[in-house]
Amino acid sequence: MASVRVLVGTRKGAFVLSADGARASWNVAGPFFEGWEIYHVKASPVNPERIYASQSSGWFGQIIQRSDDGGATWAPVGNEFTYDGVPGTHQWYDGTPHPWEFARVWHLEPSLRDPDTVFAGVEDAALFKSLDGGENWSELSGLRGHGSGPLWQPGAGGMCLHTIVESPRDPDRLFVAISAAGAFRTDDAGVSWKPINRGLRSGGIPDEDAEVGHCVHRIALHPSNPDVLYMQKHWDVMRSLDAGESWHEVSGDLPTDFGFVIDVHAHEPETVYVVPITSDSVHFPPEGKLRVYRSRTGGNEWEPLSRGLPQSHCYVDVLRDAMAVDSLDECGVYFGTTGGQVYASRDAGDSWEAIVHDLPAVLSVEVQTLA
Template structure:
């Protein structure tokens, strides 16, 4: 069986868990102790290449990179000889996320809607999600707050915005969700890397067919009672989108409320919440070998961010939604009031697929058998913001 590496971003640093049997885990960290690590993800083509979003409301955004699987780290572009300025000093561009308001884009910096309906300028605060390219370890997409999409093609040394998304005509109508106006989900079509899906809270889902140069809202079928027009083209609080590599036209979505499904690459959505105890939640995941097997973690409500009845239950559907079964073996079934955030669930690629998630209570739970049995790989970390898994073949 291949070894597995978990990258757990937490409120106070990054932790790396490794196992050869998915039962016994070594833990290293905290890396970047005291900083928020919103997300860490490895390159699909080079598992030693790992990118980290290290953030602080005091000191801003830092991008970290490892070329040796997390043993050592550096800020790209800050080594002597890299991206030097006229005085010969490294320019530290890796931390620089600047919205593109150039004339060339035709999309000058606009405003977006604030909670109270007034217009506010876009202000960068942090990187929520890093999505490495499927075929080039130096190319990574970054989803940021206030919502925009950035890209690096030099291994994180410098970043540029793909401005067509934020410049979409609906942009001034985007408003922040409870976590801010964030672009938190980036999905690359495994069969057509020019096709990208993004999701923004609270604007909705968008699709690009040209590598991010132009975008189309894909929210037909979403119903959100908290906006004046519940079926509006934008304004929906999409929490997460998942895809199976072999069936990229089928998308699964956990929305603010409702679990949704599309079989036409997002053109139309239908609800598949079925018999879930609550259809509110944050993450959604697809089994790596079974395109119709999906996982969610129901949360009681948008105001009560904890599991219904204090029972931590992952729900699995083997039919692509509608019919769900509770997975509880090894998970606390009383007095559990943690949350599972949108980027905190992942799968491995082992033959007997592993499912993983982290909680705001600091546990990282592992099921080495597709969800039937669970154990805590680690139990007392800071609140877990993100979980990614690398299968080390």
């Protein structure tokens, strides 16, 4: 029987939640790395027993952990992230040049094709790659070096490369997103990059439709159609039909189009999920009601999904890496909150239940569907 494993990164450790295919009863393992911030935990799609975790601390720096037994045991691997060459400068909050400084790994993206290959998105924004299971890391410096790097500026959470999406069709194509620089694409395995932000409009920058400078929060795609991208931007939910060459807004009838997460149903490429958050200054759901919104039409027409979610006095946030889907026949949808809940839906979002209530603030949620 199939089973699922939910990998949860929190402010104070990692947790592994597991259940059989019924998804009715959950085993909670953890905390792993207690007291450390776990920005992201993600498993190799090629070898599901191999899981990578980003463990960091403002005091003690960055550690990368790896498990080769499905999260039961862990061992530290390489934590040397050195920018290629002379790092140069980017824009600081006040517009002055600021040297590139490594702070932490926000996102780990194990390759779709090789269990030893894994990408790391870091703050200050850069993309690193390991070919040996995380032991050694080298920067794909064509991203920072393509020309616009000196113009990038941090968002409120820092200047982080937080989203890495590998094309399931083309092994040389990667999409990344950076706050607050925008989205970028490579078609030659990371050697050269180009901004893919045409159609984005951001009120918070001097030139609303600039080539770079947009605070992209998350990008998602469906494997069956990797040219169709969905984006939750700072404000606005966007869609691209041409692999990011152009974007159009699909916020439609959402109550607010600010938010962090976006994800796509495992079996329905046009079914998309977001969690609207009130605004950039009010990071909790509108009216204190936690609602996931689902579009079955690739955006524009959205329905609120609230059954089982708190509908009063709820003031949590759902951060950018904190939503995922499983690929069981009835698609499961999962998200975590800054209040420490992880909610699961066994019916594609129609109803929800908290599978854990009181974890530390959740930073990331990933799901494995195991045979």
